[in-house]
Amino acid sequence: RSRSKSKRISGFDMAPPPSAMLGAAAAVAATGQIPGTAPTIPGMF
């Protein structure tokens, strides 16, 4: 089978579509969220 040298692009490092990436990033951000800093109690030293 002869195939020209100008090959189609390899599927390697073909990232998922941006929409899927955003979803994944958002999910990570949501789950990996650091809970807010401990509330400072007024009047305590």
Next chain:
Amino acid sequence: CSRLHTKPSISPTLLLSNMYQRPDMITPGVDAQGQPIDPRKIQEHFEDFYEDLFEELNKYGEMESLNVCDNLADHMVGNVYVQFREEEQAQRALQSLSGRYYAGCPIIVDYSPVTDFREATCR
């Protein structure tokens, strides 16, 4: 198979889980939109995949064997087994492929205990 096979800590063989995605994986001979696919297209799709795979893996060392499971059952679907000559080559390939994507899907790579594919059955 639903068994949890032991994963060796080092092996000349790598398993790339569920990497080959058949265009007709939902229904044989039919694409996701319900349109029939020319068998030649499926063959071509497979050959393109194999070529991509071979070219990438060949960077890490000489391969003893490269097996792609294109069965339609849910057992080992799309699993790719690649056996290198040396464990170090497999190790380099594993490190390099981890965290990368193929055609929009993350590459899941692990060592596989298989060293003789003629004898490779589920035990």
